[in-house]
Amino acid sequence: MKKFTILGAGWLGFELAKQLKNRYEVVISVRNDEKLFEYKNLGFVSYILNEEDLSSLDKLLDTDYLFINYPPSKFDNYLSFLEKIYLHDKIKTIEKIVFISSTSIYPNNEGIFDESSFIETPSNKIVFDAENLVLNKTHIIFRASALFGGNRIAGKRLSNKIVNFPNTKINFVHRNDVIGATIFAIENNLSGIFNLASKQHPTKEKLYSFNAQKYGFDKPIFMDNGKSIERIVDGSKIEKLGFSYKYFDAFNF
Numbered sequence: 554m555k556k557f558t559i560l561g562a563g564w565l566g567f568e569l570a571k572q573l574k575n576r577y578e579v580v581i582s583v584r585n586d587e588k589l590f591e592y593k594n595l596g597f598v599s600y601i602l603n604e605e606d607l608s609s610l611d612k613l614l615d616t617d618y619l620f621i622n623y624p625p626s627k628f629d630n631y632l633s634f635l636e637k638i639y640l641h642d643k644i645k646t647i648e649k650i651v652f653i654s655s656t657s658i659y660p661n662n663e664g665i666f667d668e669s670s671f672i673e674t675p676s677n678k679i680v681f682d683a684e685n686l687v688l689n690k691t692h693i694i695f696r697a698s699a700l701f702g703g704n705r706i707a708g709k710r711l712s713n714k715i716v717n718f719p720n721t722k723i724n725f726v727h728r729n730d731v732i733g734a735t736i737f738a739i740e741n742n743l744s745g746i747f748n749l750a751s752k753q754h755p756t757k758e759k760l761y762s763f764n765a766q767k768y769g770f771d772k773p774i775f776m777d778n779g780k781s782i783e784r785i786v787d788g789s790k791i792e793k794l795g796f797s798y799k800y801f802d803a804f805n806f
Contacts, residue, residue, distance in 0.1 A: 652691045708761030
């Protein structure tokens with residue numbers, strides 16, 4: 554059985570681990586002792602990996618497949634941490650590396666953005682810098698849109714908070730579609746950069762109001778600031794290679 558290492562076993566990574574455990578020998582990294590014991594008790598081989606402790610990196614990178622998913626905001630120096638991972642000798646021997654990036658790499662401008670779009674002024678520079686750091690050493694980069702699914706309900710964290718430009722259309726992808734795309738990419742030996750985004754683009758006001766009623770939380774406070782920018786992410790490139798999104802209706806997750 555081949556080995557599959559997941560660096561960053563959070564809301565997305567741990568769900569991936571659970572779905573892969575019957576296909577691969579799954580190894581996961583955690584940030585602290587609490588998660589280490591929790592995941593070991595659930596039957597997963599786990600090692601601590603964080604900015605202060607990289608002692609398990611050799612074991613984690615002794616793998617066939619590597620999935621990297623870290624929110625930059627969780628680190629004091631995200632780029633330095635990534636660089637240490639990618640400078641390790643074993644990174645060169647891994648069969649397939651999947652890196653989770655974000656559609657926030659695209660500028661906050663009007664338009665439809667696909668993988669060929671020129672990026673001069675990214676809306677999130679650290680995401681842009683991270684992609685450039687890993688680009689030539691990574692087989693697959695997934696630029697994920699806003700992630701929904703599971704216990705993550707669009708609009709809930711904004712209950713009773715001000716939401717500007719309520720007519721802005723949302724780019725989103727379901728967590729299980731990111732997992733499905735990862736499995737599809739490995740099984741079909743894909744390489745390259747792929748957006749992950751549903752074809753549906755509801756407005757903030759419509760989706761958040763719908764979820765507030767459905768799940769029983771107070772609606773956000775919508776502030777009409779005038780015309781919204783139509784910034785649409787095209788996630789069809791991977792579909793043209795045979796992948797099918799299974800969760801495309803944000804009103805029926």
